[in-house]
Amino acid sequence: MRTRRKNGGEALPLPLAGRGALFLSALLALALAHPAQAQESDPGADLYFRHGCYGCHGFDGKSRMMMLDAETSGILRDEATFIAFLRMRADQNPMLPSTRMPNYPESALPDEDARAIYAHILAIQAPDPAAEEIPVLKSILDEAASE
Amino acid sequence: MAARKGSDSSAKPGVDRRRFLGASVAGAAAAVPGSLALGAAPAAAQDAPAAGGVPAPTPEGLARDAGPATPPAPPARAAVRPGSDVMVELLRQLGVEYIASNPGSSFEGLQESIINHGDPPNVMPEFITALHEESAVDMAHGYAKATGKPMAALLHGTLGVQHAAMAIYQAFHNQVPILILVGRDDGFIQEHTADDMASMVRAFTKWDAQPRTLTAALLDIQQAWHQAQTAPCGPSLVVLDTELQKEEAPDLQIPIFTPPHQPTIGEARAKEIAQSLVAAQNPRIEVGRLRTHAGVAAAVELAELVGASTSTRAAQGPMSFPQRHPLCGPGEGEPDYVLGLEAPGETCAIMGPHVRTVARERDVTGIGFGNIREGRVREGGFGAPYEMREFDVAADAEASLPFLIAEARALIDESKRQAIDGRKSSHAEANKKARVDSLTAALEQKRRGWNSSPVSLARIYAELWPLIKDENWILASPANFTGNHHADLWDNDKPWSYLGAQGAGGIGIGLGSSVGAGLAARSRGQIVINIQADGDINFVPGSLWTAAHHRVPMLTVMHNNRAWHQEFMFIEYMAGVRGRGTDRAEIGTTLRDPHIDYAKMAEAYGVESEGPIEDPEELAAAFARGLAVVKEGRPYLIDVICQPR
Numbered sequence: 001m002r003t004r005r006k007n008g009g010e011a012l013p014l015p016l017a018g019r020g021a022l023f024l025s026a027l028l029a030l031a032l033a034h035p036a037q038a039q040e041s042d043p044g045a046d047l048y049f050r051h052g053c054y055g056c057h058g059f060d061g062k063s064r065m066m067m068l069d070a071e072t073s074g075i076l077r078d079e080a081t082f083i084a085f086l087r088m089r090a091d092q093n094p095m096l097p098s099t100r101m102p103n104y105p106e107s108a109l110p111d112e113d114a115r116a117i118y119a120h121i122l123a124i125q126a127p128d129p130a131a132e133e134i135p136v137l138k139s140i141l142d143e144a145a146s147e
Numbered sequence: 148m149a150a151r152k153g154s155d156s157s158a159k160p161g162v163d164r165r166r167f168l169g170a171s172v173a174g175a176a177a178a179v180p181g182s183l184a185l186g187a188a189p190a191a192a193q194d195a196p197a198a199g200g201v202p203a204p205t206p207e208g209l210a211r212d213a214g215p216a217t218p219p220a221p222p223a224r225a226a227v228r229p230g231s232d233v234m235v236e237l238l239r240q241l242g243v244e245y246i247a248s249n250p251g252s253s254f255e256g257l258q259e260s261i262i263n264h265g266d267p268p269n270v271m272p273e274f275i276t277a278l279h280e281e282s283a284v285d286m287a288h289g290y291a292k293a294t295g296k297p298m299a300a301l302l303h304g305t306l307g308v309q310h311a312a313m314a315i316y317q318a319f320h321n322q323v324p325i326l327i328l329v330g331r332d333d334g335f336i337q338e339h340t341a342d343d344m345a346s347m348v349r350a351f352t353k354w355d356a357q358p359r360t361l362t363a364a365l366l367d368i369q370q371a372w373h374q375a376q377t378a379p380c381g382p383s384l385v386v387l388d389t390e391l392q393k394e395e396a397p398d399l400q401i402p403i404f405t406p407p408h409q410p411t412i413g414e415a416r417a418k419e420i421a422q423s424l425v426a427a428q429n430p431r432i433e434v435g436r437l438r439t440h441a442g443v444a445a446a447v448e449l450a451e452l453v454g455a456s457t458s459t460r461a462a463q464g465p466m467s468f469p470q471r472h473p474l475c476g477p478g479e480g481e482p483d484y485v486l487g488l489e490a491p492g493e494t495c496a497i498m499g500p501h502v503r504t505v506a507r508e509r510d511v512t513g514i515g516f517g518n519i520r521e522g523r524v525r526e527g528g529f530g531a532p533y534e535m536r537e538f539d540v541a542a543d544a545e546a547s548l549p550f551l552i553a554e555a556r557a558l559i560d561e562s563k564r565q566a567i568d569g570r571k572s573s574h575a576e577a578n579k580k581a582r583v584d585s586l587t588a589a590l591e592q593k594r595r596g597w598n599s600s601p602v603s604l605a606r607i608y609a610e611l612w613p614l615i616k617d618e619n620w621i622l623a624s625p626a627n628f629t630g631n632h633h634a635d636l637w638d639n640d641k642p643w644s645y646l647g648a649q650g651a652g653g654i655g656i657g658l659g660s661s662v663g664a665g666l667a668a669r670s671r672g673q674i675v676i677n678i679q680a681d682g683d684i685n686f687v688p689g690s691l692w693t694a695a696h697h698r699v700p701m702l703t704v705m706h707n708n709r710a711w712h713q714e715f716m717f718i719e720y721m722a723g724v725r726g727r728g729t730d731r732a733e734i735g736t737t738l739r740d741p742h743i744d745y746a747k748m749a750e751a752y753g754v755e756s757e758g759p760i761e762d763p764e765e766l767a768a769a770f771a772r773g774l775a776v777v778k779e780g781r782p783y784l785i786d787v788i789c790q791p792r
Contacts, residue, residue, distance in 0.1 A: 052733070055716045055719050056792075058599070058792075059599070059601055059791075064630070064792070100720060101723070104728070108726055108730075128595050128598070129597055129598070130594065131591060134594055134597055134609075136609045136612070137590050137594060137609060140586070144582050147471070
């Protein structure tokens with residue numbers, strides 16, 4: 001368990017660990033363990049957490065709710081598109097609770113920070129093993145096929 | 148079906164709520180001398196203000212309730228057969244296996260009878276110690292969903308009823324049968340009693356009564372048992388005065404009890420539907436949530452008899468068609484006749500009444516009963532309420548199934564049998580292909596983040612499956628906040644495989660209902676899996692102690708995302724809509740600084756535990772260790788640091 005400083009002040013504990021994680025988690029863990037170093041290597045890791053991107057996208061961008069897949073997502077095609085998307089969110093209906101993507105005006109998330117988050121998202125694009133390479137999942141599929 | 152204040156109450160339609168309650172108070176006051184005839188007038192009553200107001204508790208009363216207990220003066224002779232003994236005999240007759248409760252002075256007579264009366268005592272029902280009345284009712288909720296029958300919860304006066312209110316509310320929306328008994332002591336602390344005790348929860352209780360005689364109390368317990376289990380099922384409540392519990396009843400016979408009678412399909416409609424099913428080239432049966440295990444078995448029998456493909460809600464809740472049955476799935480070809488059993492059916496649906504409809508209909512005085520919404524919740528899931536059509540049948544599907552089966556069986560000759568067998572083979576092949584296709588697509592999603600730390604929820608469910616698939620398991624915790632991965636990865640083949648959602652979407656129920664399912668499991672050779680949301684467990688964690696104390700075979704795996712995560716996302720959205728940024732959304736929505744150590748929490752309550760686990764590679768071994776303990780009849784908790792969803 002590591003801690004992360006929030007806004008340079010109060011320590012904010014994070015539920016992240018390194019062992020067993022792939023590159024993406026290791027990168028974020030590094031950022032959380034050594035903030036100053038992280039600022040240099042991946043300042044977006046801090047911003048990704050601080051702005052709660054993990055809420056819907058997972059700590060490493062792999063949440064099944066809304067996975068951040070740069071290969072398939074048009075929003076992640078390039079930095080400009082990504083930032084434009086953050087600014088253009090139009091679903092402003094405050095009467096209904098929603099888990100849809102929030103709106104991020106520049107006053108809340110400057111371009112520089114948005115660029116850092118974009119870079120972080122690209123940095124955590126790590127491949128997952130195929131289902132057939134995961135013994136537990138393969139056995140579930142094999143069993144279904146043999147019944 | 149109308150709610151009653153007292154067994155001999157004669158509340159008439161047409162009065163408004165204020166007048167209704169006013170009349171009740173007056174009626175109760177008039178009845179007091181008779182109902183208290185066995186004892187002296189209480190001191191509190193003597194000191195009561197002349198008009199209006201509630202008398203303050205006496206120092207003696209408070210001292211007894213809060214301080215060192217002083218036993219009441221002994222009666223002139225030892226009890227021979229107090230009324231509460233007769234109540235226990237009745238509960239035993241009805242087959243009430245457990246009664247969950249947090250002790251209270253208003254039912255000391257009944258509690259004493261439960262633990263001491265009978266041979267052996269404290270069996271059927273067994274007194275289950277709950278640390279909160281909400282937990283007691285949640286336990287009854289989980290037990291009922293696992294078994295299809297009620298257990299009891301015993302509450303202490305106004306305090307217990309209010310503590311239990313949330314759990315009763317969810318049981319009502321989930322149409323779960325529960326027998327709720329409430330102790331009432333008019334001669335003790337006045338704040339703990341009420342003239343109309345059930346009024347606080349009447350808006351979401353199917354039926355209630357406050358009897359004034361012991362005989363009426365027995366009849367009302369029988370009626371509540373009946374009401375809880377007849378369609379629509381729901382929590383039913385009886386208030387039991389202390390004087391009725393203590394009243395001597397040496398010769399009182401328990402009234403003859405008639406088993407619950409369910410509204411069934413008429414003979415003509417049964418014949419018509421059976422003819423259609425048998426004549427159809429490709430019949431299909433959509434199966435919703437039935438009431439009991441027997442209903443599920445009957446649905447399987449009908450589907451196999453006529454060779455119908457079926458759907459199921461087994462991944463959404465209990466008492467539905469076995470998910471991996473060869474006939475369950477999309478089937479082969481387009482159906483030409485679709486029958487719904489407690490589910491919409493294109494051609495015809497047999498649908499029992501909904502408890503909210505009953506609540507509305509019983510509201511003969513137009514007083515609103517708290518304006519509980521008709522809602523959009525059915526069977527613990529969210530969706531539009533079903534609107535009955537003219538060709539649908541308003542009857543309990545489970546109770547109607549034997550008639551359909553008998554009619555259909557009589558119509559099937561050898562030539563039809565051959566066609567049906569061929570159809571069944573086609574459906575089995577099509578359903579197997581559909582299963583493999585859907586599973587392949589699902590696994591493509593579930594492999595994502597397989598090695599992530601914090602751990603992915605899909606991996607928790609996947610790693611558990613090989614370890615439990617040959618056990619008689621119950622997934623007792625609501626899975627809607629943990630990804631519903633059981634639906635794809637596990638075989639939900641038993642009526643009790645998955646017990647479904649909270650009822651009204653309220654959190655705090657997960658642990659208590661899992662312990663209740665565990666009580667059912669421990670006497671049936673089953674084990675309970677509880678994938679426990681961290682926000683949920685902190686409402687009433689004391690059920691961990693109940694699990695340890697009563698040797699509940701329950702594996703709890705914490706979904707520890709250190710947040711009430713749904714609310715975290717709502718706040719993020721709101722802050723985003725207002726353009727203020729999302730970097731403070733953690734305030735009030737997360738469980739950080741300090742972290743909660745659930746392994747230590749469990750240990751403090753006497754539950755073996757380990758964690759927190761952050762490395763997914765450690766899951767399988769930890770699950771195996773936990774299951775070994777659970778199979779020995781003890782609870783076990785594993786704290787796992789998880790992805791948010």
